Every structure is written in C-alpha cells, then in structure tokens.
Amino acid sequence: MTETTTEPGGTAAQPEQSEKEASVQTPETPDKADIAVTGLATMGRNLARNLARNGHTVAVHNRTRKRTDSLIAEYSGEGNFIACESLADVVRSLKRPRKVIVMVQAGAGTDEVIDQLAELLEPGDILVDGGNAHFIDTRRRESALRERGLHFVGTGISGGEEGALNGPSIMPGGTAEAYKTLGPILESISAQVDGTPCCTHVGADGAGHFVKMVHNGIEYADMQLIGESYDLLRTVLGKTPDELAEIFRTWNTGDLESFLIEITAEVLAAKDPRGGEGAFVDKVLDQTEQKGTGRWTVQIALDLGTPVSGIAEAVFARSVSGHAEQRDAARGVLEGPSEPSEKVAVDNADQFVEDVRRALYASKVVAYAQGFDMIRAGAEAYDWNIDLGAMATIWRGGCIIRARFLDRIREAYEKTPDLPSLLVDPYFARTVNEGQEAWRRVVATAAAAGVPVPGFGAALSYFDALRRDRLPAALLQGLRDLFGAHTYRRTDAEGSFHLEWSGDRSEREA
Numbered sequence: 001m002t003e004t005t006t007e008p009g010g011t012a013a014q015p016e017q018s019e020k021e022a023s024v025q026t027p028e029t030p031d032k033a034d035i036a037v038t039g040l041a042t043m044g045r046n047l048a049r050n051l052a053r054n055g056h057t058v059a060v061h062n063r064t065r066k067r068t069d070s071l072i073a074e075y076s077g078e079g080n081f082i083a084c085e086s087l088a089d090v091v092r093s094l095k096r097p098r099k100v101i102v103m104v105q106a107g108a109g110t111d112e113v114i115d116q117l118a119e120l121l122e123p124g125d126i127l128v129d130g131g132n133a134h135f136i137d138t139r140r141r142e143s144a145l146r147e148r149g150l151h152f153v154g155t156g157i158s159g160g161e162e163g164a165l166n167g168p169s170i171m172p173g174g175t176a177e178a179y180k181t182l183g184p185i186l187e188s189i190s191a192q193v194d195g196t197p198c199c200t201h202v203g204a205d206g207a208g209h210f211v212k213m214v215h216n217g218i219e220y221a222d223m224q225l226i227g228e229s230y231d232l233l234r235t236v237l238g239k240t241p242d243e244l245a246e247i248f249r250t251w252n253t254g255d256l257e258s259f260l261i262e263i264t265a266e267v268l269a270a271k272d273p274r275g276g277e278g279a280f281v282d283k284v285l286d287q288t289e290q291k292g293t294g295r296w297t298v299q300i301a302l303d304l305g306t307p308v309s310g311i312a313e314a315v316f317a318r319s320v321s322g323h324a325e326q327r328d329a330a331r332g333v334l335e336g337p338s339e340p341s342e343k344v345a346v347d348n349a350d351q352f353v354e355d356v357r358r359a360l361y362a363s364k365v366v367a368y369a370q371g372f373d374m375i376r377a378g379a380e381a382y383d384w385n386i387d388l389g390a391m392a393t394i395w396r397g398g399c400i401i402r403a404r405f406l407d408r409i410r411e412a413y414e415k416t417p418d419l420p421s422l423l424v425d426p427y428f429a430r431t432v433n434e435g436q437e438a439w440r441r442v443v444a445t446a447a448a449a450g451v452p453v454p455g456f457g458a459a460l461s462y463f464d465a466l467r468r469d470r471l472p473a474a475l476l477q478g479l480r481d482l483f484g485a486h487t488y489r490r491t492d493a494e495g496s497f498h499l500e501w502s503g504d505r506s507e508r509e510a
C-alpha cells in the first residue's frame with residue numbers, strides 16, 4: 001500500500017493511487033464492493049458486518065483509520081470487506097451505481113462527509129445518510145444533491161448497536177428509483193417478522209428521517225411511561241428492584257410484550273457492577289440525557305399543530321430531571337402530601353399492580369396514536385404518501401419500540417387506512433375504554449402519593465379531551481373575542497362573529 005496521510009475527514013491531500021493500492025482486500029474478496037459504509041463507530045461498524053454477513057462485499061472507511069483496522073482485524077472472517085484509506089478510495093472501490101452509507105455523527109460531521117462524497121460521486125450514484133439527521137436537513141441535502149444528479153436517501157435506522165448487527169428497522173426516504181436499487185440490499189439486512197422485512201420505502205426526500213424522528217419521540221414517551229410505572233410501584237407499594245424486575249418480566253408475556261419492557265426487567269435486575277448487593281438502578285444519577293430527536297419531534301409537532309402531549313411530557317420530564325440546582329433548592333422548601341407515600345390507601349397491592357399495567361398499556365396506546373397522527377400530519381404537510389400500516393409493519397421488529405401490539409396497529413390501518421385516530425379502531429377503543437377505571441385510579445393515587453406522572457396524566461387528559469361532548473375551548477374563544485376581537489364561530493350558524501363587548505353587546509358577522 002502506498003503511504004497516505006489521511007486528514008481528518010479529508011480526501012484532498014490524497015496522493016494519486018491505483019485501485020489496488022487504495023484499499024486492503026483479502027485474496028478472495030471480489031474486486032469491487034456492492035456497497036460502502038463510512039463511519040465505523042457503534043452503528044456503522046455493525047451495519048457493515050451485517051451487510052458482509054449477508055453476502056454483500058462492503059467497502060469500509062472511517063475518518064480515523066484505527067476503527068477500520070480494528071474492524072478488519074476482528075471481523076474480516078465474517079464476509080468480504082474492502083478496507084479503504086480515504087473517501088476517494090471508497091468511490092473507486094464500488095460497483096456502479098455506487099452506494100455509500102454515511103454513518104457518522106449527526107449534524108456538522110454528516111454535512112462534511114456528504115460534501116466530500118458529493119464531489120467524488122457521479123450522476124446516478126446513491127448516497128445514504130443512515131444517521132439521526134433532522135428531516136429538514138435531509139430535505140435540503142436531497143434537493144442540493146438531486147441537482148447534481150445524485151440520489152440522496154435519508155434513512156432512519158433503529159435498533160441500536162445490536163439491531164445494526166442482527167437486523168435493524170430501516171426507514172429509507174428518497175426517490176422510488178433509488179429504492180429500487182438500494183431496497184433489496186437494505187431489506188436483506190433488516191429484521192424480519194413473519195417473513196416480512198422491517199424495511200420499506202417511506203416516501204420522498206426527508207420522509208424516512210421524519211418517521212425515524214417520530215419513532216424516537218414515541219421511544220421517549222414509552223420510556224417515560226415505564227419510568228412512571230416503576231416509580232409508582234416502588235414508592236407506593238415499596239417494591240424492590242428485584243420484585244419490580246419480576247413484575248416487568250410478567251408484563252412482558254402479555255399485551256405489553258416489547259423490547260423496552262424486556263430490557264426494563266433486565267436493568268432493574270442488574271446489580272451494581274462495582275460489587276455488593278445494591279441495585280444498579282440506585283447507583284445511577286437520576287438525570288436523563290437526550291441527543292435531541294424527541295425534542296425535534298415536539299418542535300415539529302408544534303409547527304404542524306399535532307398534539308403529541310405524551311412525547312412533549314417525556315421531553316420535559318427529562319429536562320426537569322436535569323435541573324439539579326432547582327431540584328436541590330426545591331427539596332428543602334416544597335412539601336409533599338401530608339400522608340406519606342407508602343401510607344396512601346391501596347386496598348390490594350396486586351390490584352394496584354394490575355391497575356398500573358392497564359394504565360401503562362392505555363397510555364402507551366395514546367402515545368402511539370399521537371405519533372401516528374403526527375406522521376399523517378407530516379405526510380400531508382410535506383406531500384409524502386406515507387402508508388401508516390406499513391410504518392407499523394416495519395416497527396414490529398429490529399427497532400427500539402418494537403412491540404407485540406404494533407401488529408394490532410398494522411391491522412387497524414390496513415383495515416381502515418384513513419382512520420381518524422388509532423383510538424377509534426375497535427380494538428384500541430375497547431382497550432382504552434376498558435382500562436380507564438384503572439387509569440383514573442392510578443393517576444389519582446399518584447397525585448395523592450406525590451409521585452409525578454406527567455405521561456399517564458397527559459395521556460388520560462388526551463383521552464378525555466377526545467371523548468368529551470364539549471370542551472372549555474368555547475370559553476377561551478369568548479375570552480379571545482373579548483380582549484382582542486379575535487372572533488368566534490357559533491354552534492348553530494356558519495361564519496365568524498364578534499360580540500361588541502364594550503358597546504351594546506350585539507353580535508356582528510366578522
């Protein structure tokens with residue numbers, strides 16, 4: 001191999017190389033790669049291995065060479081890899097049309113790598129961003145690259161480190177034409193449920209990253225609800241982490257069966273890795289961090305006017321947990337309920353556990369209903385033709401929110417594609433209706449015990465708001481008309497009206 005100095009992320013300083021010199025191949029490796037992965041940290045490394053294990057020859061590259069070397073040293077036996085020194089080598093090593101998956105840090109790093117690749121690729125080539133990019137950035141990048149004749153496929157990939165290796169859920173956007181070429185490769189490495197790949201073409205330009213963003217928003221809501229269930233059972237019933245692990249394990253055998261419930265049991269059962277009998281969960285600082293996809297979901301939901309209250313409460317709950325200084329200050333000043341939490345009346349502990357299970361399921365249904373509403377609203381706003389049933393189908397396996405009940409969601413949207421809300425599908429309506437008494441008891445008990453349950457509370461309020469005949473929105477309209485002549489509509493006549501509040505109180509059409 002020729003000695004090359006690889007600048008961080010740079011290719012400009014590369015001396016001219018022949019194809020042979022540019023990359024490291026084992027003797028059996030085909031001359032050209034089917035696909036490339038650049039960015040070989042947690043996700044990219046495992047995605048490259050997954051591709052190779054599934055028979056694809058993979059060109060691999062990372063800004064810092066040692067990640068490439070360690071991949072080859074440890075896993076070259078798993079399939080055909082071509083180790084590349086630079087992005088120029090990546091491009092030289094690929095069959096046409098070239099397909100490059102970028103798996104680098106979202107944001108500036110992604111822009112940098114895409115800019116470099118855009119200079120090297122040719123019309124017809126396919127550039128895939130598999131990171132957690134903001135879909136607005138993806139739309140911008142797609143539009144710029146389309147002008148250069150390149151296909152840009154913003155792709156949501158979920159499943160974490162293990163999913164990337166063994167089969168993630170994959171949400172590709174971009175053109176249908178690009179999917180025709182790229183889709184079979186992605187489908188071959190995705191999770192499969194009942195023989196169906198957890199990968200499908202989501203829609204044009206940023207649709208894939210939009211759906212991944214909402215997926216992550218639902219992930220936040222789901223985790224928040226699990227956290228509230230844990231807190232309630234621990235605080236009110238005094239359950240130990242081991243007992244709670246067992247409860248979650250049992251829940252995972254029923255309607256709630258999901259990856260997140262399964263790993264909750266695992267985390268609760270874990271002991272302090274530094275030794276002793278103490279539970280791991282008690283040693284972890286109680287401040288949830290976030291990389292931002294949940295926050296993006298809420299920001300965009302505000303713009304779209306979609307009430308994703310479960311996701312919003314989950315994002316805010318993370319923020320509250322992180323305000324250590326306010327929590328420290330409040331602890332000595334703000335008082336809890338006069339009745340200690342453990343003395344709050346719960347007639348029957350087993351019944352309360354069952355109530356929490358039902359409240360969790362009902363609230364989870366609301367969170368998913370809100371998420372699917374948001375996907376519909378996004379599809380309308382950005383002119384994407386997103387099949388909601390297909391989204392439920394590809395989330396059944398591989399991703400962090402994979403859950404048994406996604407099959408029910410798939411069925412609901414397949415039966416009625418224009419379902420106004422998941423909550424009115426017969427199965428889900430029955431679920432929330434039947435769960436509501438338990439749900440109300442749980443929220444009331446939490447309030448009495450002083451346990452914050454913003455997720456449960458928001459979900460129940462949403463359920464009540466949807467089902468009520470009349471909402472106080474009418475009063476708010478009256479207030480807006482009084483202080484700002486903002487007008488109101490009537491229940492018994494068409495048009496908008498204003499009442500002369502400071503005059504003769506007559507009504508005039510606006």
Ligand SMILES: NC(=O)C1=CN([C@@H]2O[C@H](COP(=O)(O)OP(=O)(O)OC[C@H]3O[C@@H](n4cnc5c(N)ncnc54)[C@H](OP(=O)(O)O)[C@@H]3O)[C@@H](O)[C@H]2O)C=CC1
Pocket residue numbers: 008009039040041042043044062063064067103104105106108109110112113130131132133157158159160161
């Ligand atoms: N981790 C997870 O569970 C999941 C992550 N994602 C997304 O996948 C992507 C990759 O995630 P992950 O594997 O965790 O890695 P990181 O997000 O930690 O990013 C590290 C990788 O990005 C590279 N990189 C950073 N900046 C640049 C740059 N300017 N030029 C070139 N390369 C750069 C690093 O190269 P170097 O080694 O040289 O520093 C390294 O390969 C991210 O967008 C992430 O949001 C999606 C789903 C799940």
Ligand SMILES: O=C(CO)[C@H](O)[C@H](O)COP(=O)(O)O
Pocket residue numbers: 132157158159160216289290291292293294400
């Ligand atoms: O994309 C993912 C899974 O699908 C990541 O796990 C997710 O981004 C984690 O988010 P955060 O760090 O904000 O909790």
